[in-house]
Structure formats: C-alpha cells, structure tokens
Amino acid sequence: MFGIGLLKGLSVTMRHFIESYLYDRKPWEPRYHEEWLRKRQSVEGKGLFTIQYPEQKRKISEHFRFLPMLVYDETPDKPRCTACGVCARVCPPQCIWIQRATDEKGRPQARPAGFWIDTTICMSCGFCAEFCPFDAIKMNQEHEIPTSDRDRDMFYSLEKLLVPVEYYAKLHPSDYAAEQQERQAKQEARKQEA
Amino acid sequence: MTQEIQVPEELKGQVFITTLSQIYGWGRRYSLWPMFFGVACCAFEFMAASAARFDVGRFGMDLARASPRQADLIVISGTVTKKMVPKIVMLYNQMAEPKYVISMGACATGGGPFKEGYNVVSGVDQFLPVDIYVPGCPPTPEALLAAYIALHEKIQNESIKKVRWYRREPIPEVPVPLLGGPDLIDPRQIPAIRQAALERPVEATAETSETSA
Amino acid sequence: MATDLGAIEAQLNQAFPGAVIDRDGDWLVIEASRLPTVAQYLRDEMGYDWLTHLSASDYPDRFEVVYNLYSSRPDQQGPGIPFKVRVPDKANPHVPSLTSIWKSADFQEREVWDMFGIRFDGHPNLKRILLWEGFAGHPLRKDWHEPYYEQEHKPFPSRWPHAQQPKPRSAEERVRWRANVQYPQGFDPDQWKPVPEIDVLPAAKIDLNGLETDQVYVNIGPQHPSTHGVLRMIVGLNGETVTSIYPVLGHLHRNHEKIGERNLWTGIIPYTDRLDYVCPMYNNFGYVVAVERLMGQEVPERAEYLRVIMGELTRVINHLLAIGFQFNELGAMFTPMIYAFTEREHVLDLFEEASGARMMVNYYRFGGVARDVSDDWLKRCRKVVDRLDRKIDEFDTMLSDNEIFIARARGVGAMSWQEMVNYGVTGPVLRSAGLKYDIRKVEPYSIYDTFDFEVPTFETGDIYDRYRQRMAEARESVKILRQALDRIPARGPIQAGKKPWNPKVPAGELYSRVEHPKGELGFYLVSDGGTNPYRYHVRSPSFVNLGALEAMSVGHLFADAIVILGSIDITLGEVDR
Numbered sequence: 001m002f003g004i005g006l007l008k009g010l011s012v013t014m015r016h017f018i019e020s021y022l023y024d025r026k027p028w029e030p031r032y033h034e035e036w037l038r039k040r041q042s043v044e045g046k047g048l049f050t051i052q053y054p055e056q057k058r059k060i061s062e063h064f065r066f067l068p069m070l071v072y073d074e075t076p077d078k079p080r081c082t083a084c085g086v087c088a089r090v091c092p093p094q095c096i097w098i099q100r101a102t103d104e105k106g107r108p109q110a111r112p113a114g115f116w117i118d119t120t121i122c123m124s125c126g127f128c129a130e131f132c133p134f135d136a137i138k139m140n141q142e143h144e145i146p147t148s149d150r151d152r153d154m155f156y157s158l159e160k161l162l163v164p165v166e167y168y169a170k171l172h173p174s175d176y177a178a179e180q181q182e183r184q185a186k187q188e189a190r191k192q193e194a
Numbered sequence: 195m196t197q198e199i200q201v202p203e204e205l206k207g208q209v210f211i212t213t214l215s216q217i218y219g220w221g222r223r224y225s226l227w228p229m230f231f232g233v234a235c236c237a238f239e240f241m242a243a244s245a246a247r248f249d250v251g252r253f254g255m256d257l258a259r260a261s262p263r264q265a266d267l268i269v270i271s272g273t274v275t276k277k278m279v280p281k282i283v284m285l286y287n288q289m290a291e292p293k294y295v296i297s298m299g300a301c302a303t304g305g306g307p308f309k310e311g312y313n314v315v316s317g318v319d320q321f322l323p324v325d326i327y328v329p330g331c332p333p334t335p336e337a338l339l340a341a342y343i344a345l346h347e348k349i350q351n352e353s354i355k356k357v358r359w360y361r362r363e364p365i366p367e368v369p370v371p372l373l374g375g376p377d378l379i380d381p382r383q384i385p386a387i388r389q390a391a392l393e394r395p396v397e398a399t400a401e402t403s404e405t406s407a
Numbered sequence: 408m409a410t411d412l413g414a415i416e417a418q419l420n421q422a423f424p425g426a427v428i429d430r431d432g433d434w435l436v437i438e439a440s441r442l443p444t445v446a447q448y449l450r451d452e453m454g455y456d457w458l459t460h461l462s463a464s465d466y467p468d469r470f471e472v473v474y475n476l477y478s479s480r481p482d483q484q485g486p487g488i489p490f491k492v493r494v495p496d497k498a499n500p501h502v503p504s505l506t507s508i509w510k511s512a513d514f515q516e517r518e519v520w521d522m523f524g525i526r527f528d529g530h531p532n533l534k535r536i537l538l539w540e541g542f543a544g545h546p547l548r549k550d551w552h553e554p555y556y557e558q559e560h561k562p563f564p565s566r567w568p569h570a571q572q573p574k575p576r577s578a579e580e581r582v583r584w585r586a587n588v589q590y591p592q593g594f595d596p597d598q599w600k601p602v603p604e605i606d607v608l609p610a611a612k613i614d615l616n617g618l619e620t621d622q623v624y625v626n627i628g629p630q631h632p633s634t635h636g637v638l639r640m641i642v643g644l645n646g647e648t649v650t651s652i653y654p655v656l657g658h659l660h661r662n663h664e665k666i667g668e669r670n671l672w673t674g675i676i677p678y679t680d681r682l683d684y685v686c687p688m689y690n691n692f693g694y695v696v697a698v699e700r701l702m703g704q705e706v707p708e709r710a711e712y713l714r715v716i717m718g719e720l721t722r723v724i725n726h727l728l729a730i731g732f733q734f735n736e737l738g739a740m741f742t743p744m745i746y747a748f749t750e751r752e753h754v755l756d757l758f759e760e761a762s763g764a765r766m767m768v769n770y771y772r773f774g775g776v777a778r779d780v781s782d783d784w785l786k787r788c789r790k791v792v793d794r795l796d797r798k799i800d801e802f803d804t805m806l807s808d809n810e811i812f813i814a815r816a817r818g819v820g821a822m823s824w825q826e827m828v829n830y831g832v833t834g835p836v837l838r839s840a841g842l843k844y845d846i847r848k849v850e851p852y853s854i855y856d857t858f859d860f861e862v863p864t865f866e867t868g869d870i871y872d873r874y875r876q877r878m879a880e881a882r883e884s885v886k887i888l889r890q891a892l893d894r895i896p897a898r899g900p901i902q903a904g905k906k907p908w909n910p911k912v913p914a915g916e917l918y919s920r921v922e923h924p925k926g927e928l929g930f931y932l933v934s935d936g937g938t939n940p941y942r943y944h945v946r947s948p949s950f951v952n953l954g955a956l957e958a959m960s961v962g963h964l965f966a967d968a969i970v971i972l973g974s975i976d977i978t979l980g981e982v983d984r
Contacts, residue, residue, distance in 0.1 A: 005808025012805040013742055041247075043790040049749055050249045053339045058247075061756075063778065065763040066330060085567035090908040092674035093307035094563050097570035114572050120304025120317070123331040125677035125769045130777065131908040139763070143333065144340035146326050148348070150303055150319065154329055157574070230632045234659055234980055235684035237636070239766065245748035260632045276587075277539060278637055278658040281629055305587070307678065309578060310669070311662030312546050312553035313538065316579060316587050332766055374601030376543030377554075377588045384596045390583075391595040 016047075023047030062172055065126045065139030067119055068096075070161040071168050079162060080136035082110040087128035087137050095121035096128060115158040120150065135179050141171050215353045223346040224254040226294070229265035231285070234272025236299040236332045243335035253342050262288040267345070269338075270322075273301035273308050274315045276378040280371050283321050287367045292359035294349075296341055297324045300331040307331065315378070321368055415453070415488060422448055432916060434473070435490040442492055442503050446474075450508060454480040455488055457828050458505065459951070460918055460929050461515040463523045464942040465549050470494040470525055472502050473931065475918050479828050479842055484849040489918055494525060504530040511831025514954045522547035522664070537657035537983055541602035543591055546665055553665065554582050554589040560939045561669050613645055622650070625965070629658045633736045633969045636979030640956075642968060649968050652957040656950075656983055663984040667943035671909050672698060673773070675943065680767040682945060683981040685728060688721040688758070689923050691771035696852050697919035697930035698773055701912050709899035710775040711854045716788065716891050717761070717770060719884040723795050724751045725924035726835070726877040726884075729976040730802065733874065736973040737815055743806060750798050753791050760784055773910060775902030785892060792888045799881050807875070816871035820959045820971035824868065830955035834926025834948050836975055839876035840868025846922035858887050870974045877976075909938045923948055925976055945984055949977035 023046050037056055039045060051058055068087075072079040083100040099114035128137045140163070147153035169176040201211060228250075232240060244250050244258065259265045262285045274282060286295070297318055300306035305316035318324060325348060328341045354360050369381040379387070416435055419427050426445050429436035437445055449455045460475040472494065477487035494500040504527035505512040516527045517536040524545035527533055534540065544551045555578040557563050565575070579585045612619050623644045629637040637658035643651035663682065667675050679694045680687035692714060699706065706714075724747070731747035755765040761780050762770040770777050780788075806812060822832075824842035837844060845862040847855040863879035865872035914936035920929040926948025933942035952975050959975075960968040 002810055005810050005813070009805040009809050012801055016746075043753055043787065043794050049246045049752075050252070051247055052252070053248060053336060054343065058336065061760040061763075063761070063763045064759055066334075083567075086908060088567035089562035090671065090673065091562075091566070092670055092677050093309065094561055094566050096566060097575040098567045099570045099572060100568060114570060116570070116575055118304070118577070119329050120300050121306060121309055122300060123307035123677055124764060124767065126763055127673070127677070127769075127908070143330060143337050146328050146337065146341035146344040148326055148344070150317070150324075150327050154303065154327060155574075231630050233637060234661075235681050235766065238684055242748060242752070245745050245752075247749065247752050262630075273659065273661050275658060275660055277660065278629065281658075285630055307681070308661040308666065309587070310553065310555045310557075311666055312587070313657075313660050313662055314587060320586060334765060372601055373539055374541045375596075375599050376541065376591055376594060379588075379596060380586065383584060386584075387590060387594065387596050390590070391593050
C-alpha cells in the first residue's frame, strides 16, 4: 500500500525520539556526570547523544595529538631538545624553525637558542614527535584555544612551547611509560657493557 | 563598566540593574545565525559540531542559513583560494550587520599547510575583519564550540555606543579582489602595483634575488 | 602481475608498423601523430575500452603525456596498458586529443593544459579548468615558481640550521607584496582588462513550442548548500528541464601536486589526508601502496589487517554519509545526515584512539602503520562493527521503501555502464549500472584477496540503484571487517624494518590504483631515486566521475540535477586537489 514505506521510516525517527527520553530522564540516575556520559556516548548507548559542552567534555584519547610542545626534565633552561633539526626537516609544511645555541666562543651547543612553530601552518600530523630521536618534542592535547589575536597567540616561541615532563606524562601515560622502560633498558645494557 | 551604580539598601534583592549594552548584548549573543557555508576539510568538523553529538542548537545557532542576507556569522571553514576569495568577500559584504567572522583552522587563518601553494590566500584576514581564530588542522568540534563561546563573550561585552555597527556613518564595503589577471589583485594595492610597473626592471630583479636568498 | 606488454607491442607493431617507437620500463611509447588511430584500435579491436588516467610530466628535454588503459571485458579486467607520448617541442607542445574516443579525456586533458600548457589538438573546449583564464604560466612546469618559492625541495635550510633570532621571517615578509601574489614585470593594472571568468553563456535562442525564447542560465554555487563544497555549476534550462551543465572547478585548488613535488616522500602522507577529507584513511592507503610498489616494500601481516580494518571502516561511513547528504538534497533535511554523523563519531573515536586524530589521521607508513592498537581497541572495534551492521539495517528500514524517495529516484540519472566506462566513471556509481568491476577483486592489493566478499551490482544505474549499491557495499564492508577482526594476528610487528624520516625511493615510474570508496584512486609517481618525488599526480575518482554529470542530468528536471550530483558523491578537496 502506498505510504507504508513512509510510515516505516517515520517509525524509526519516532523510536529515536522516544528513546532520547526513555534513556535520558531516569530520575534515579545522575545526569551530566562522568558515568552518564560514558553510558550515553558508548557504542551501546541509545537515546540522547549530545554532550553538554562546556560543562561536560568528551573524553579524548590519550593518543590524541593537536599542536607540538617541547619537553624539559628539570628546569626550562635545560630542554631535552638538542637542536638536531630532525623535526624541522621532516615537518611536511615546514612550520618549525630552530636556532642552535652557541657558547661564548661560538661553538654550537646541544640545545636550542630559538624554537618557533607557526601554528597557522602546522597540520597536526605528529611527524615531529614521531621522528624525534630524543623524545623532546611531543604533541600537546590542549585544543580549545580560540583567540582574537593571531600574531600574539598563534606563533609559538620557545617559552610557550616548553612544558615539564610531568605534564607530558599526564597527557600520554602509556607512551611515557613505554619510553621510560626503553630508557631504563638502555641504561642497564650500558652498565653491563661497562 | 565604567561606573558602579549604587542600589539603595531597601531595593536590594528587588531590582536588577544592568546596562542597555549588556542586556542588548545578552539578547544578541544567543541569537546568532551562522551561514550554511563550508569551504574545505574543516567544513566537516563544522558540520560535526552541528550534528547530534555537539549540537550547536544549545547555543541558539542551529538555524544555519544558506543565504548571506539572513546570516550574521560566517565561519570560514577551510582553505581560502585565490579563486574563492572574491566570492567570500562578496558573501561577507552581503551579510546583515552586525556581522562576525570566525576563521576556523590553520588554512583560513594563515594558509595552513597549503600556504606555499600558488593558489592559496595566506589568511582570510587579509580581506575580512576576523573576530575569532580557531587553531588546529582541523580544529575539533569542541574547539569550534569554544570559539562560539568566545564570540558570545565578545558580543556580550560590546558597547552599543562604541561598536562600529551603530555609528551614524555607513560602514564601507570590503573591496572585492579582482580575478582574471595574471594573479589575484587586491584593489587596495592597485596604486602600488601601478608604481611597480613604472619601475626599472633592475630593482625588481634585486627584489627577487633577495627572495631566493 | 603486469599485462603481457610484449604481446601487445607485437600486435600493435603488426597493425601499425612503427607506431610504437620505444619501450620505457613498463610503458609503451607511441608516436604522437598516430595516437588517435592506435587508441581507436586498442579500444575497438583489443577491448581496452577504458581510459582511466591521463596526465603529463615535465622533463628537462621533453614533456610526456601518459595514459592508462584498462578493460571492462571480464577476461582482461586486471592490469591495463600504460603508454605515453613524448613531446620534445617544449616551446609549443601539441598532442592530438583523445576526447573523440574517450569522453573521460575531456577534463583530464584540460587539467594537463592548465598545469603544463600542452595543447590538445581537437579538444572541443580547451580552457583552464582549475585555475582561471589569464593566469600567468602553467604551474606544474618545473621552471615555474610560485610567489613563496624557496627552493626546489624540502627540507628548507632556512628552517634549520639557518633560523635566526629574534624571529624567523615569515613567507609574507620575504615577498614584495606581503601576500601570496606575483605579477609579471611591467604589469600595469590600468591597462589590464580582466578576462571574464566564464564565457560559456552564448545568448542562445531556443524554440519552445513555436515560440522563440531566450535560453535561461541558472548559476549554482560556489556557495550553495547542496554542491558538496565549493563547486560552481552553470545550468542551462529550458523551462524546468536541464539542457546543459557546465561545472566550474578550482575553487578549492590547493596545489596538492606542486606541494607534493617539493615534499619528502614521507611528507606527502598527511597531505593525502586532505584530498578526500571524508575518507582520509583510504587516501593514505592508496598512496602508501603506490610508493611501496615502487620501493618493493613488504608489509607485516598485522599491519595489513589494520590497514584493511581502517579502510573498510572508512568505506562504511563514507557510504552512510553519502546517503545522508543525498537525502538532504531530496528534501529530507538533516535527519539521515545527522544519523550518519552519529555513526561517524563512533568510528572517529576509534580513529582517534588508534592514530591520534579524528579526521586527519596520518596513519599509514611505508611498510606498516604508525601505531599499534590495543586488544581493548579491537574489542571496541567489534562493537562498532556490530553497531554499524544494525545501523545499516536501520537506514534500510528508514529509507529504502520511502515512496517519495522512490518516486524521486527511480529512472533519474540513469546511464548504461558502457557509457559510464567511456566517461571513466568508477566506483559504486559504475557498479550500480551493472558492471562487476572492483579493483579489490580484479587487481588485488594488500590482503584483499584473502577475504570472502561479494561485489554487488545493480541494473540501471539510476539514483535509486546507486543508493542501494552503497547500502550493499557497506554491508560487504561489514563482512570484511568481521573477517579481519576474527583473523588479525594477536601480536606481531606493525612496521617492516626501520622507518627512516627521509626514505629514498628507487628511480621508476608507475601508476598504481586502489578501490577508494568513491571509485578508482590512482597515484602516478615518478621517482628519480631521491628523497622527493619528481612527479606526483593524483587521479581522483570524484574529478573524473564529475565529467559524467552533464550527460546524466540533461533532460531531467532542475531539482533532479542537484540530486544526481549528490548521487555521484564528490568531495571537492579531491576534485580540485
């Protein structure tokens, strides 16, 4: 009969509409809560799918990458970066500039004097972090950073890029643990050799 | 606000005092009508921000209009090419005032990864007054929502006296860039280009050699 | 793997003595003046009826125009015939046009004219396609430099080690106009008259039931909600019936190929994400497969499975989104689209966990993938696959029997597969017309030959069949995903050997294609043995499929033309590159 197909389609949207109430308005369940979010947003979740941004936030993956950052171990004047330039060379849109530091006699030092990233060019590909031989450049996850001044806020220099290693460990715990393990293994191997 | 208004003791808790600008801005901030307009990749995250999970309807912006005449917010969601920029400027000129521009993503802000390309404009802000820049390639939908919130703040804090939309003198249109020649021509640069045409070729080669150095 | 080129060469030599002048690796070199006759013979007598790829490259002493022929005949559907034509006259290059034999040559020859300045004699409308009339120069020639030109290849030494305090000079600060523009010496804006952007609007008079009337043209786009991006179409109308469609491309021309030729081989991978931004995973896939064929690189088994899983997830969401957008155009505003976006979010969560980004994944590497996934990820992926299966059924219930949809879609935009082959149409659109042709089957890459799946086909190739085709293909993808998740090795390497940041690719030249969700995605690569490609060309399915839009739409109503455009499923990032 003409119209059956239409009604079948409308029944699907109707079911979605009803589900958004059935699964959302349970008075005994906490709303707008981590738990609520996990349930609604999961693959099995039904009904309302919306995140109540900014009160609620989507749980982003620990592997998520956005813009680069530079890691230092103890103090910001001793970054892990050695200014070897692999990141600047592998960067597909060439948005990284590095100047190597020199001592009083003009001999090059293994640390950067200047490090600039133009985030209006950066394509968030993560190659810099992937190919860095010193685990010095990593990807930040801070992504809700709208600005009204492009020149001031979107051209990152060394001061803005540097973050403590604890910050990195918090963002990417499993990557950090794997790197630490690898480093320890290397150190032990070196000890045994010695 | 410049001066604090004193509320008499007996009226405290009874009246609510605000400035005209504030209440006007409060009304305006929740009734933005964005333009239904996607440029490139970021348009997909723009749409994702409008879809079920992020739902811009909660910010009073779900009425995306396809006509610039009915819109007061344009989100430049992607790479602005030389071929496209005259049309974008035209669209902006046709929008109803007060109007706002969000530059979404690296490409719209500064050319992004395609900046070096020969057909790419290095930033839509060469032509349009951008209010909010959203970094990222592409920005996540949350980043776009944060930009909407930042824009709401900006609208809220606009003073009706100072903001340019409410001045007596008309706001000049943005001159539409000219296409069809050897390259994109910004009408504001025409006198300088004319000047350059009169110059001796020697100077121009000095310039190019400096460029390649 | 390759066709028996020797036999074909012998056959051609017998038919046209002296026409094949050389063998260049896997490519036959054909004499330019005899190109049309040889092409006609290849099509009509030998059954190679399908010109899928046409492009060119610029060498110091010559131009080369390259062609890739394939066959729709079931017995020779596999590898095709690659051949090329050499054009030594660099000052005034000419090649005979093949538009009279293959309509798919139309757009691609215009692109070559635009990018290289090679004239195709006999082409009916040899105009610039991606840039605009009046543009100075042909940008893909090696001696043409863009305004922000620094040097031939990346990496640029100005980034390291020559960067200087207090702040490196931006590209704007280096150039004269502080913008990405350049003008020829002595260019005077007062003397200059803009070339009108388009002059295909002849003031034609048409006969309407004995009344003489003007031809009406309606311009759609580039800002239009249903053009899938910044596409402009000039539609000629007689009443409400479409008489012609002229697509104006290039509003999103981002110079992918010029930038690609400057880039390192590795550096192109994230750029391919931005080609078809609905399916970044599959663009990565196509590119790394092409480069691995040049390098002779092996891929570990687990990585192959991960590649297939990511690729097929992409295919499902691409098809669901295509259906969602198509219903937008039919007037079912947003409901199917929002449902499709909901499923996309679930898949993107998986991508974010695996690769680190929602959209621009940059996940595939030469000889592997970027990051291994956890067991938990695989479990979640299985749940998502189950959910997608349910949701495809839900789409089916919601849309397939809808009487309004059927009334709008049946018989609209139909085209026979023979004609589609002539237009170079590939992918679901072609299969919906009845030709069983899927590169995953006829020329298997990765590990697709180990999976058990069908290539669905339908009969008429109208909009309704294209819809059903996408649904059926999404179901087949779910089938592949189930098998892949069952069989993926629990542990194992995901990268073959070391992963250098600047791999050298042995000298060579090839055209490699994969079955992208939208059709045949091909990469034409020329390597001179260095760390950068010498020539890098993307044969994108959307671009070539768009060539058939006019033929599909003429005679239908204006409102249907929009739906036909939607049913071809284009992405402008890929059309304009």
